[in-house]
Structure formats: C-alpha cells, structure tokens
Amino acid sequence: QQPVQSPQAVILREGEDAVINCSSSKALYSVHWYRQKHGEAPVFLMILLKGGEQKGHDKISASFNEKKQQSSLYLTASQLSYSGTYFCGTEDNTGTASKLTFGTGTRLQVTL
Amino acid sequence: DAGVIQSPRHEVTEMGQEVTLRCKPISGHDYLFWYRQTMMRGLELLIYFNNNVPIDDSGMPEDRFSAKMPNASFSTLKIQPSEPRDSAVYFCASSFRQGRNTGELFFGEGSRLTVL
Numbered sequence: 001q002q003p004v005q006s007p008q009a010v011i012l013r014e015g016e017d018a019v020i021n022c023s024s025s026k027a028l029y030s031v032h033w034y035r036q037k038h039g040e041a042p043v044f045l046m047i048l049l050k051g052g053e054q055k056g057h058d059k060i061s062a063s064f065n066e067k068k069q070q071s072s073l074y075l076t077a078s079q080l081s082y083s084g085t086y087f088c089g090t091e092d093n094t095g096t097a098s099k100l101t102f103g104t105g106t107r108l109q110v111t112l
Numbered sequence: 113d114a115g116v117i118q119s120p121r122h123e124v125t126e127m128g129q130e131v132t133l134r135c136k137p138i139s140g141h142d143y144l145f146w147y148r149q150t151m152m153r154g155l156e157l158l159i160y161f162n163n164n165v166p167i168d169d170s171g172m173p174e175d176r177f178s179a180k181m182p183n184a185s186f187s188t189l190k191i192q193p194s195e196p197r198d199s200a201v202y203f204c205a206s207s208f209r210q211g212r213n214t215g216e217l218f219f220g221e222g223s224r225l226t227v228l
Contacts, residue, residue, distance in 0.1 A: 002154070032217070041203060041219035042155070087155060089217070099168055100145070100217065102155040 001025055003090045003103040011109045012078045020073040020106045022088030031064050031071040032089035032100060035082075042087060045073075078110045118204050118220035126228050130192040133223045136185055137206030145217065146179055146189050147203040155203070161187065162209075194227045201225070 003024040010018055022031065030049050034042040048064035048071060060082075064071045071090075075082055088103040117136040125131055137144050145160040159169040164181045172179070176195070181187040191198055201224050205217040 034217075041221055042217075044216040044218070047216065099157065099160065101157060102147075105154055 002101060003088055005086075005088060005103040005106045007106060008104070009107040009109075011111065014080060014110055014112055015077055018075045018078060018108060020075075020086050020088075020108070022071045022073070022090070022103050024069045024090050026069065026090070026092050028064075028066065028069050028071075028090050028092065030091040031062075032091075033062055033071075033073050034087045034089060034102075035084045036087065036105075037084040075108070078108075080110050080112070083108060083110045116204055116206050116218050116220035118202075118223050120223055121221060122224045122226075124226045124228065125194055127195055128193045129227075130190065131194045131198075131225060131227075133189040133202050133204075133225070135187045135189070135204030135220060137187070137204070138218055139185065141206035141208045141218070142184075143207045143209060143215075144181060144187050145205045145207075146187070147205065148200045149203060149222075150200045158189070191225075194225075196227045199225055199227050 003022050006021045012018055030047055032047050033045040035045055036042040046062055048062055059076045062073045071088055086106045086108060089100045091100055116138055119134045142163050146158040148156045148158055156171055158171045159179045160167055161181045164184055177191055179189045201222045203219050203222045205219045207215040207217045209215055
C-alpha cells in the first residue's frame with residue numbers, strides 16, 4: 001500500500017521553513033526521500049534506517065520514527081532551488097524484499 | 113559512469129501497437145526497477161529484478177505488460193497491445209544493495225509514452 005504524504009502542496013517564500021510528512025500503514029525498515037523537478041527524473045536525497053534516526057543534507061534533514069511508521073523531511077531557510085515534488089519511498093520490514101514503494105508526493109514551490 | 117540510460121525518450125503510437133522500452137542500468141548495480149508515473153497514480157512500481165531475476169511483478173497492471181532482463185546490462189518493458197490508458201512516463205532505476213536495505217535508486221531520464 002502506498003504511503004501517504006502531507007501536505008499535498010505547499011508554497012513558501014524564500015527563507016521560510018517547511019515540513020513534509022510521510023506515513024505508512026506497514027512496519028518499515030527504511031525510508032528514502034527523493035526530489036523531482038518538473039520534466040526530470042527523481043533524485044535521491046537521503047535514506048533513513050533506524051527508529052528515531054535523523055540525517056541532514058545541507059539545510060535539508062529528516063527523521064524516522066519506526067514505532068509510528070512515520071518520517072518527516074525538514075527544509076530550513078528554503079531556496080528557490082528547493083522547488084519540486086518530494087517523494088518518500090518506503091521499504092517494508094518484511095522478509096528480505098527490497099521493494100521500494102513511493103508516496104503520493106508533495107509539491108513544493110518556493111517564491112521570491 | 114553514464115548513469116541509467118533509457119530509450120526511447122519519447123514514443124507516440126496508436127492503440128493496439130506493440131511498444132518496447134529499453135533500459136541500461138549502471139554497471140555493477142544488482143537491482144533494477146521499472147516504475148510508471150502518471151498524475152493520477154503517482155510513481156507506481158511495476159516490477160523489479162535482482163541479479164537479472166524478476167523478484168516481484170505484482171505491480172504489472174495486466175498480461176499486456178511483460179518485462180525481461182536477459183543480462184546485467186539490459187532490460188526491456190513491453191506492452192502488447194498498447195492502450196490509451198498506458199500513456200505515462202516510464203522510469204527505469206537501478207541500485208546497489210547495501211546490506212539489508214535497498215540502496216539509493218538512480219533513475220533514468222524516463223520514456224514518455226503516448227498512446228493515441
């Protein structure tokens with residue numbers, strides 16, 4: 001089943017912060033985050049593996065709450081280049097399968 | 113490395129025709145994924161391979177779709193016969209497994225299919 005992301009869309013002014021949430025109905029082993037710009041392929045941002053783990057990439061960071069089966073992506077001091085659609089991808093904690101299922105997507109637009 | 117290479121980039125065909133999409137993964141990667149992206153359904157996993165072996169094809173919509181990976185450097189996704197509802201962008205992605213989890217997915221530029 002597809003993980004659910006919220007919000008579906010958000011508009012920010014440059015310099016503002018945003019949080020994107022990803023929620024799954026299944027126990028998760030890992031969460032991926034990708035960004036896709038219009039007309040391009042998704043590009044990897046980061047992977048989170050452990051409960052409560054946080055990672056950072058420049059001014060973009062993420063957390064993974066294994067117990068709640070949720071992950072959040074934090075964008076601080078947003079830049080115009082952050083615009084795009086953000087997808088979480090989840091890997092179920094079942095067997096050894098490596099099936100990565102993507103969420104519904106969150107469209108982010110950063111304006112001047 | 114050249115990255116994941118897909119062809120064709122654009123395909124326009126008529127309903128009922130056979131469509132073949134091609135993918136060359138990154139050398140050394142052991143996983144290959146085929147995804148379909150539409151506005152309505154987002155990014156859907158169709159099928160994935162591990163070491164050229166199909167692992168999960170539960171996302172393949174119906175028997176009209178088939179995928180093969182005859183060797184580590186080539187995969188095809190075939191639709192026969194094609195229908196207008198198959199119109200979408202088809203992405204191929206490859207990764208290198210790191211322990212238990214799927215590694216970073218590297219996506220090709222996609223094949224935009226339009227079925228008239």
